[in-house]
Amino acid sequence: MPLNSKIPQGELSQKWTSYKSTCKLVNPANKRQLEVIVIGTGLAGASAAASLGEMGYKVKTFCFQDSPRRAHSIAAQGGINAAKNYQNDGDSTYRLFYDTVKGGDYRSREANVYRLAEVSANIIDQCVAQGVPFAREYGGLLSNRSFGGVQVQRTFYAAGQTGQQLLIGAYQALERQVALGNVTQYSRHEMLEVVIIDGKARGVIVRNLVTGELERHFGHAVLLCSGGYGNVFYLSTNAMGSNVTAAWKAHKSGAFFGNPCFTQIHPTCIPVSGDHQSKLTLMSESLRNDGRIWVPKKQGDTRKPNEIPVEERDYYLERRYPAFGNLVPRDVASRAAKERCDAGYGVGSSRQAVYLDFASAIERYGKIEAGKHGNHNPDAETVRQLGEEVVKEKYGNLFEMYEKITGEDPYKVPMRIYPAVHYTMGGLWVDYELMTTVPGLYALGEANFSDHGANRLGASALMQGLADGYFVIPYTLGNYLADDIRTKPIPTTHEAFEAAEKNVRNRIETMMNIKGSESVESFHKRLGKIMWDKCGMARNAKGLAEAIEEIKALRKEFWTNVRIPGEIKEYNPELDKAGRVADFLELGELMCKDALYRSESCGGHFREESQTEEGEALRKDDEFTLVAAWEYKGDSNFELHKENLTYEVMHLTQRSYK
Amino acid sequence: MEHYSMNLTLKVWKQKNTQSKGHFETFQVKNISSEMSFLEMFDVLNEQLIAEGKEPIAFDHDCREGICGMCSMYINGRAHGPWHHTTTCQLHMREYKDGDTIVVEPWRANAFPVIKDLVVDRQAFDRIIQAGGYISANTGNAVDANSIPIEKHKADEAFAAAACIGCGACVAACPNASAMLFLSAKASHLSLLPQGDPERKIRAVNMVEQMDKEGFGSCSNIGLCEASCPKGISLENIARLNREYLGAVFGEGGDNA
Numbered sequence: 001m002p003l004n005s006k007i008p009q010g011e012l013s014q015k016w017t018s019y020k021s022t023c024k025l026v027n028p029a030n031k032r033q034l035e036v037i038v039i040g041t042g043l044a045g046a047s048a049a050a051s052l053g054e055m056g057y058k059v060k061t062f063c064f065q066d067s068p069r070r071a072h073s074i075a076a077q078g079g080i081n082a083a084k085n086y087q088n089d090g091d092s093t094y095r096l097f098y099d100t101v102k103g104g105d106y107r108s109r110e111a112n113v114y115r116l117a118e119v120s121a122n123i124i125d126q127c128v129a130q131g132v133p134f135a136r137e138y139g140g141l142l143s144n145r146s147f148g149g150v151q152v153q154r155t156f157y158a159a160g161q162t163g164q165q166l167l168i169g170a171y172q173a174l175e176r177q178v179a180l181g182n183v184t185q186y187s188r189h190e191m192l193e194v195v196i197i198d199g200k201a202r203g204v205i206v207r208n209l210v211t212g213e214l215e216r217h218f219g220h221a222v223l224l225c226s227g228g229y230g231n232v233f234y235l236s237t238n239a240m241g242s243n244v245t246a247a248w249k250a251h252k253s254g255a256f257f258g259n260p261c262f263t264q265i266h267p268t269c270i271p272v273s274g275d276h277q278s279k280l281t282l283m284s285e286s287l288r289n290d291g292r293i294w295v296p297k298k299q300g301d302t303r304k305p306n307e308i309p310v311e312e313r314d315y316y317l318e319r320r321y322p323a324f325g326n327l328v329p330r331d332v333a334s335r336a337a338k339e340r341c342d343a344g345y346g347v348g349s350s351r352q353a354v355y356l357d358f359a360s361a362i363e364r365y366g367k368i369e370a371g372k373h374g375n376h377n378p379d380a381e382t383v384r385q386l387g388e389e390v391v392k393e394k395y396g397n398l399f400e401m402y403e404k405i406t407g408e409d410p411y412k413v414p415m416r417i418y419p420a421v422h423y424t425m426g427g428l429w430v431d432y433e434l435m436t437t438v439p440g441l442y443a444l445g446e447a448n449f450s451d452h453g454a455n456r457l458g459a460s461a462l463m464q465g466l467a468d469g470y471f472v473i474p475y476t477l478g479n480y481l482a483d484d485i486r487t488k489p490i491p492t493t494h495e496a497f498e499a500a501e502k503n504v505r506n507r508i509e510t511m512m513n514i515k516g517s518e519s520v521e522s523f524h525k526r527l528g529k530i531m532w533d534k535c536g537m538a539r540n541a542k543g544l545a546e547a548i549e550e551i552k553a554l555r556k557e558f559w560t561n562v563r564i565p566g567e568i569k570e571y572n573p574e575l576d577k578a579g580r581v582a583d584f585l586e587l588g589e590l591m592c593k594d595a596l597y598r599s600e601s602c603g604g605h606f607r608e609e610s611q612t613e614e615g616e617a618l619r620k621d622d623e624f625t626l627v628a629a630w631e632y633k634g635d636s637n638f639e640l641h642k643e644n645l646t647y648e649v650m651h652l653t654q655r656s657y658k
Numbered sequence: 659m660e661h662y663s664m665n666l667t668l669k670v671w672k673q674k675n676t677q678s679k680g681h682f683e684t685f686q687v688k689n690i691s692s693e694m695s696f697l698e699m700f701d702v703l704n705e706q707l708i709a710e711g712k713e714p715i716a717f718d719h720d721c722r723e724g725i726c727g728m729c730s731m732y733i734n735g736r737a738h739g740p741w742h743h744t745t746t747c748q749l750h751m752r753e754y755k756d757g758d759t760i761v762v763e764p765w766r767a768n769a770f771p772v773i774k775d776l777v778v779d780r781q782a783f784d785r786i787i788q789a790g791g792y793i794s795a796n797t798g799n800a801v802d803a804n805s806i807p808i809e810k811h812k813a814d815e816a817f818a819a820a821a822c823i824g825c826g827a828c829v830a831a832c833p834n835a836s837a838m839l840f841l842s843a844k845a846s847h848l849s850l851l852p853q854g855d856p857e858r859k860i861r862a863v864n865m866v867e868q869m870d871k872e873g874f875g876s877c878s879n880i881g882l883c884e885a886s887c888p889k890g891i892s893l894e895n896i897a898r899l900n901r902e903y904l905g906a907v908f909g910e911g912g913d914n915a
Contacts, residue, residue: 047797050797051796051797054796054797065720065726065728066718066728066779066780066781067780067781067783067784067824068784069727069784069824070720070721070726070727070728072720072721072726074721074725074726075721075723075725075726084803084804086804122798122800124803125800125801125802125803126795126797126798126800127803128800128803128806128853129793129795129799129800129801129853130792130793130795130853131792131793131816131820131847131848131851131853131854133813133814133816133817133820133847133851134803134813135813135817136807136808136810136813136814137810138810139807140807140808140809140810140813141804141807142803142804158817158820159817161725161821163725164725164821164823165817165820168820171787172787172791172792172793173792173795173797175784175787175788175791175792176788176792176794178784178788179788179789185784187781187784210773239720239721239722239726240719240720240721240722241720273693274691274693274694276691276693276694276698276701276702277698278695278697278698278701278722279722279723281722281723282723400743401723401724401748404724404741404744404748404749404750405695405748405750407750407752470797470798471797474797519705519708519709521701521705522705563708565707565708565711565712565713565714566713570674570675570774571675571716571773571774571777573714573716574708574714
């Protein structure tokens with residue numbers, strides 16, 4: 001089957017405008033007859049459900065958490081990008097588009113990224129109208145800051161809690177639609193199967209996680225807004241419940257999976273402290289605005305950081321990348337940290353960490369503040385105090401979080417950080433309309449693959465989730481449903497619902513009946529270790545081939561030896577987790593296969609066999625300027641389809657941040 | 659910082675489901691590292707229980723970085739435990755010493771029925787938001803974000819109120835199980851902003867009415883809600899809501915807070 005990305009004709013800057021002016025519409029009376037299912041209530045899901053509810057569609061939302069407001073978008077810290085050019089520093093739709101395609105190492109689809117940049121400004125307007133309390137300047141206007149991989153200030157933020165504020169905004173819009181009767185909301189429900197009738201997505205099977213009962217729900221269309229799959233690595237910055245299950249079930253029902261190996265390893269996370277570790281905590285990229293990253297110049301230096309004089313420190317990002325310094329993109333910063341630690345320059349007890357130091361910023365801000373108060377010759381203590389106040393205003397909650405976790409005061413000693421799995425650029429393959437290869441089945445936000453190529457820039461995930469939900473799907477869904485207005489709701493007694501439910505029930509019963517001796521958690525940890533060691537920050541053909549075999553063996557062991565306590569028909573978190581880990585055990589294999597196939601390095605995907613003399617990622621544009629979209633053909637059997645990426649506007653070059 | 663390991667006694671609330679009667683059960687955990695989070699200590703206990711062929715303890719948790727609001731343990735008589743401005747997931751074991759006994763209960767409130775063990779149903783909070791905790795601004799209606807300047811201190815105050823994570827600690831800590839801190843934080847967040855001003859009165863009235871319907875108690879200004887709030891939501895929000903509510907009910911304008 002040839003992949004049709006359905007990119008509209010015409011000039012890049014006119015494609016979305018012309019699409020919007022020519023797509024089919026559904027009249028208000030008909031919208032009331034059309035039912036839409038939304039899986040996941042993060043930024044993409046909540047914004048889509050609220051917008052579609054406002055338009056008059058009958059919407060049902062599902063989330064596994066106890067409330068839509070808990071979705072993991074809430075944890076995003078630093079900010080959201082938008083091409084507003086409020087700072088008059090040369091930003092534009094084109095520049096945001098350019099930075100995003102370049103940041104993604106030329107592996108994203110031009111038309112999608114341009115549209116994203118185009119609607120970014122509307123997102124900020126919409127959020128402010130909803131009451132999102134973005135940071136402001138004294139004049140009452142919105143404030144901006146910088147993020148990695150760009151040279152303008154286009155990031156809007158609400159302290160270190162931007163994701164929370166945006167999600168609460170979308171959640172409130174969603175709850176308003178619930179109150180108006182346009183949306184029905186199901187919390188503590190997990191999607192376990194897509195129902196396909198006559199080749200179209202027509203509903204889902206969900207499990208009520210409180211009672212354990214299976215339920216059938218019909219929809220004229222199904223939207224998957226279920227997030228990313230970073231938890232395949234066990235340790236990641238994702239929430240404990242974040243999972244691939246909804247996307248994976250869709251994949252097994254015919255939706256192709258795009259670039260599954262594209263994983264973002266975030267450079268600034270709190271390092272692992274021991275085997276008990278259950279998750280990793282991010283320290284926002286915004287900290288790199290003011291923090292300087294360094295390691296000692298001497299290998300194995302055991303002195304305390306404050307005892308190491310400046311001339312004996314290696315500010316390796318500033319040294320290697322003078323143009324962008326500490327604000328290089330995430331993939332570059334992560335690899336540089338790994339390189340230093342692997343070479344024996346790491347710090348902390350594990351030697352797997354580097355310093356993120358705010359001393360210079362505190363001093364600089366302190367002097368500015370003292371100057372504002374007319375004190376032009378302040379003593380060191382005054383400077384420190386005033387400087388700390390400024391840093392606290394900007395990043396206070398992050399500093400507190402760091403101190404709670406590590407017991408160290410980052411105002412006094414530099415933070416220790418190390419890269420950790422954070423985001424997955426890969427996801428369900430979608431066309432320009434966000435539709436997967438299954439008609440009527442859509443994927444929005446992190447669940448799809450489309451906008452970030454091989455590396456996502458900071459503050460762009462929030463932008464994409466809300467762009468998809470508020471401004472893209474309201475148009476593209478109508479274009480599909482306009483042909484569906486004569487389709488009456490299909491009763492859930494239909495044989496396709498019967499079969500899908502039976503399938504789900506069998507899988508759950510099989511799993512419960514194994515009654516083995518090893519916990520779900522233990523399998524998840526073992527999978528995570530394979531993935532991190534062999535499909536993590538650096539990958540090679542030998543390791544990936546080994547990983548594929550190891551994962552297959554682990555999966556077999558899971559299905560013969562997992563122990564799940566409790567019953568099916570009750571609140572049973574171990575059973576919920578078992579289903580998710582079972583799916584990760586299948587996805588992990590596909591990720592390794594994809595990483596093995598893509599023998600180039602690009603963005604976050606670093607194949608050791610393909611690097612420049614300086615150790616930078618070396619792309620193979622002739623062979624791999626494409627999306628690898630995998631079709632599920634049965635156990636361990638995936639067929640590769642290619643979508644060639646054509647660049648009409650951008651010129652492919654070796655990325656340089658020097 | 660010196661790290662150490664400890665053995666602990668845990669007395670944990672066990673309850674099969676909403677209908678059944680609960681009870682405390684005592685567990686021993688060994689070799690807990692002072693570097694662990696409180697929930698990681700529970701992970702260790704649960705793995706131990708599964709290995710022994712027993713049922714693990716059900717508890718709510720998700721982001722484990724203090725922002726999603728899902729975790730909800732009542733620890734030694736305090737919502738989210740002893741640390742100031744801290745959720746259960748961010749409480750770390752260096753707080754405890756070898757040999758300590760820790761008592762862990764679910765949030766207790768009529769409006770938050772227990773689902774299992776330490777897990778409670780907080781959908782009442784969603785319904786309070788549905789009653790008016792929003793600004794009616796459909797997608798696509800917005801004017802340019804900088805067209806309405808907002809004084810920085812107002813924006814900061816709105817943000818401080820909007821920092822609420824909806825965990826319900828305020829309700830759990832309150833002897834009356836009142837939801838006033840939660841409700842007033844939302845009302846304040848929205849009515850402090852010019853965008854939220856047009857609906858301020860109806861919002862206050864409808865949200866309070868819904869709170870009463872859900873079976874939350876009345877506020878008697880005790881202040882334990884503020885003391886237990888992991889995000890430092892201030893009691894001033896309650897005062898602001900009271901002014902707003904009285905103004906709305908008795909037809910006075912209510913000030914601009």
